[in-house]
Amino acid sequence: MSVLIDDKTPVLVQGITGGIGSVQTRWMLEYGTNIVAGVTPGRGGMEVVGIPVFDSVEEAVTATGATASVFFVPSPFVKDAFFETVDAGIKSIVVVPEHIPVHDVMAMRALAEANDVFALGPTTPGILVPGKAKMGIMPSSLFAAGNIGIISRSGTLAYEMAGILSEAGFGQSTVIGMGADPVVLSNLPDILALFEADNETKGIVIVGEVGGAQEETAADYIAEGMTKPVAAYIAGRSAPEGKRMGHAGAIIRGGSGTVASKTDALRQAGATLLTTPIDVLSWADGSIK
Amino acid sequence: MRLHEFEAADIFESFGIPVPLRRLVETPEEAKNAALALGFPVMLKAQVLVGGRGLSGGIARAESGAEASVKAQQLLDSSIKGIRVESLLIEKKVEIERELYIAMAVDGFSGKTAAIAGNRGGMSVEAMSQEFPGSLVSELIPPGRALYPYEAQRMFKSLGLNGKVLLAATGSLVRLSKVFVEREAIIAEINPLAVIADGSVSAVDAVLEIDDSAVKRQSGNLPRTGEISSNSLEALGREIGVSYIDLDGDIGIISSGAGLGMATMDIVAQKLRPANFLETGGGITEQLLYNTMDLMMRKEGLRGVLINLYGGINPIHEGAKGVVRYVKEHNITIPIVAKALGNHQEETWRIFEEAGVVVVRSVATEVAVERLAELLRPSE
Numbered sequence: 312m313s314v315l316i317d318d319k320t321p322v323l324v325q326g327i328t329g330g331i332g333s334v335q336t337r338w339m340l341e342y343g344t345n346i347v348a349g350v351t352p353g354r355g356g357m358e359v360v361g362i363p364v365f366d367s368v369e370e371a372v373t374a375t376g377a378t379a380s381v382f383f384v385p386s387p388f389v390k391d392a393f394f395e396t397v398d399a400g401i402k403s404i405v406v407v408p409e410h411i412p413v414h415d416v417m418a419m420r421a422l423a424e425a426n427d428v429f430a431l432g433p434t435t436p437g438i439l440v441p442g443k444a445k446m447g448i449m450p451s452s453l454f455a456a457g458n459i460g461i462i463s464r465s466g467t468l469a470y471e472m473a474g475i476l477s478e479a480g481f482g483q484s485t486v487i488g489m490g491a492d493p494v495v496l497s498n499l500p501d502i503l504a505l506f507e508a509d510n511e512t513k514g515i516v517i518v519g520e521v522g523g524a525q526e527e528t529a530a531d532y533i534a535e536g537m538t539k540p541v542a543a544y545i546a547g548r549s550a551p552e553g554k555r556m557g558h559a560g561a562i563i564r565g566g567s568g569t570v571a572s573k574t575d576a577l578r579q580a581g582a583t584l585l586t587t588p589i590d591v592l593s594w595a596d597g598s599i600k
Numbered sequence: 601m602r603l604h605e606f607e608a609a610d611i612f613e614s615f616g617i618p619v620p621l622r623r624l625v626e627t628p629e630e631a632k633n634a635a636l637a638l639g640f641p642v643m644l645k646a647q648v649l650v651g652g653r654g655l656s657g658g659i660a661r662a663e664s665g666a667e668a669s670v671k672a673q674q675l676l677d678s679s680i681k682g683i684r685v686e687s688l689l690i691e692k693k694v695e696i697e698r699e700l701y702i703a704m705a706v707d708g709f710s711g712k713t714a715a716i717a718g719n720r721g722g723m724s725v726e727a728m729s730q731e732f733p734g735s736l737v738s739e740l741i742p743p744g745r746a747l748y749p750y751e752a753q754r755m756f757k758s759l760g761l762n763g764k765v766l767l768a769a770t771g772s773l774v775r776l777s778k779v780f781v782e783r784e785a786i787i788a789e790i791n792p793l794a795v796i797a798d799g800s801v802s803a804v805d806a807v808l809e810i811d812d813s814a815v816k817r818q819s820g821n822l823p824r825t826g827e828i829s830s831n832s833l834e835a836l837g838r839e840i841g842v843s844y845i846d847l848d849g850d851i852g853i854i855s856s857g858a859g860l861g862m863a864t865m866d867i868v869a870q871k872l873r874p875a876n877f878l879e880t881g882g883g884i885t886e887q888l889l890y891n892t893m894d895l896m897m898r899k900e901g902l903r904g905v906l907i908n909l910y911g912g913i914n915p916i917h918e919g920a921k922g923v924v925r926y927v928k929e930h931n932i933t934i935p936i937v938a939k940a941l942g943n944h945q946e947e948t949w950r951i952f953e954e955a956g957v958v959v960v961r962s963v964a965t966e967v968a969v970e971r972l973a974e975l976l977r978p979s980e
Contacts, residue, residue, distance in 0.1 A: 331913060387817070410812075412784055412817070418743050421743055421744075450912045453942065465857055466859070467855070467856060467858075468859035471910075474941065475964050494708055524709050546866060547866065550865070556845065557877070558859070559811075565726045566726060567726075588867075
């Protein structure tokens, strides 16, 4: 079993006709993802890399039975597309785009919670199950199949962590980007719970960063609810206070959201703290073999 | 986008929150005239976007036109936490009976709106929560709506307010929550909300930060000025479309993502001194990385550059062409080490290596930093 998707899951691509949407659709297909349909309003009836395009999510779901959707929709239209997708009954949604207004994300999150929808993002590279399928933009060459789960707020650091592990012979069960905005559609403890329940995952690496309270709150869940070993790396040790470090959510405000507050909480919960990404190898040597 | 106090005050006032009489000035002469028109005493407040402005000497009081002129001159000649003071808000002094605190903020973990009220004010909310934990209450409300008056009243009632002050404070918090929702704020704060002798309230400070991702669709509702970086390299970064933060070292960093950029900065800082944080986001083009190199090379005393890219959504081979074009056109001789992995990695490596950029093929950024450190070590 894998977390959330596998090579059978029928996937819909929203924004499939755009430059990024069409290229990434080809790469997702090449990786083994079962993409069954695309949606772009006004482009119904055409095909992109052999995949039929529909005007609406409802039509796509009716015609193909898609159960999961990945978004390459321009940010101003994401909220509407998200509401449409939930309304059409899809229960797993990956929101790749960045720069979505936070008040939109808050409304999307409330809708997802009310309808029992599992969603990732925004500003996420998506999810990848090595050797099986991916929804999103992760570059396939860095991943190998195995039994370490990775959850990362940053896309590029998820690739780095997976790549370091793969190079040393440690594969991954599933790699999930949770997104880097001030509000995300699924919180870190919710995603940890998926890995705790997944019988292919032996241990989990959390890749966090400064800002917000995700890691601090996850520490409570780790202390109370997790049996599997957890390692954590938090980026931004040398970040100055009050400066937004690229991600909208990555900012130290009034002394909260620092690397110290996150590492202290996680260490007390029993997680192994990594000073630098490459330290993950000694943790894997000791905890995963 | 963090707004200046005078801009935030105008917006708060337009939503019905009482704000003292005030004028924005840029010269001592204007300050004197404003003070005479408003009546004494007046407060002179430097319009700089830093916290702790009062403690840093950014606020003065004047009892006469002459005093207003002298104090305005002093403030306009000063810098606060490195930011030059270019304008002052002249405000009619409010006779404060007591101070309250109100704020609305995005609660990241719950995804809801947090309303916060305090029966004290005038100190930072962090200090207040530590020194007087019973003086603050908060409520989480669903996104997309303002506070209902009964919710705001319940908060102030639990803080011990009654009568006219209870109603005035409740009204201001409800209005502040409307500002928060309708202007798509990340935070809206009044600290302190002053209570005056007659039981009415007045916002004697105003903090409003609009969500950067909503600034475009809010532009018709916002003033045209707003946040201006005091650092010219940071301003240039914003102009070319990268996120650049100036640091005080001499190793330039270019990364294709924020997390990777932070990790690279941390790893460089273990051995060398980072000159900056820089990340491109998902929009790499040939021209973007050409412009990024141009920005990077303006930093004085730069000794080396580390380029750290992943080809997920980014065409990194296009980015490499931009770097190489800049290096050739400007005959750059300081060492440049590049790590670039993912889609189009082989082509990217070839483009870099043909131009003399050192390519590290290992995944770990630690290895690339070590390679750069070696190149910078003086040969024995």
